[in-house]
Amino acid sequence: DAMVIQNPRYQVTQFGKPVTLSCSQTLNHNVMYWYQQKSSQAPKLLFHYYDKDFNNEADTPDNFQSRRPNTSFCFLDIRSPGLGDAAMYLCATSRDLGANTEAFFGQGTRLTVV
């Protein structure tokens, strides 16, 4: 059974139109992460939540925001998507921040901007 679920798997949005990607987890993990993976590139961490504490990576554009209303759900909001934001967006969870706990990834949402 999937433990980290991302919806939808594929999302098409218009240039400049706000879009929200969803991630849910059944693991009751404290930490949730969002990674951006552009075509043929490595995943790149955008931000993470430790419980309700939001932590932005220094080079994450302001266009990207996140919400975590409860332990199970985390959302990625792209306020004004540009063509360069087309990518696979991966959600991950871990029990803790330390590397002694494994990170579990969802299947990703592939975002297309038209």
Added chain:
Amino acid sequence: AQKVTQAQTEISVVEKEDVTLDCVYETRDTTYYLFWYKQPPSGELVFLIRRNSFDEQNEISGRYSWNFQKSTSSFNFTITASQVVDSAVYFCALSRAEYGNKLVFGAGTILRVKS
């Protein structure tokens, strides 16, 4: 700054061949973690191994083995007797000790195993 280099963009092998995927890393930390993940066509990243910087013992798990050498900052991954199901993108990753799951990934190596 942390950096992971996977010089092999794509490797093609025939089933049953052995294949080694290279990973070289850079970090100023004395304590850090190294990882390998597999990304099949379905998209999710599948955890394969985690190694901390103080444990240089090589590890074998079935057909998979990993060679960690601090002296050359390398953490190479070998698949013995490759199978078609091994076809995927493989990522090497690095993290700091205190933020062990904030991963810095290499660019990935596409492995194609042909029958």
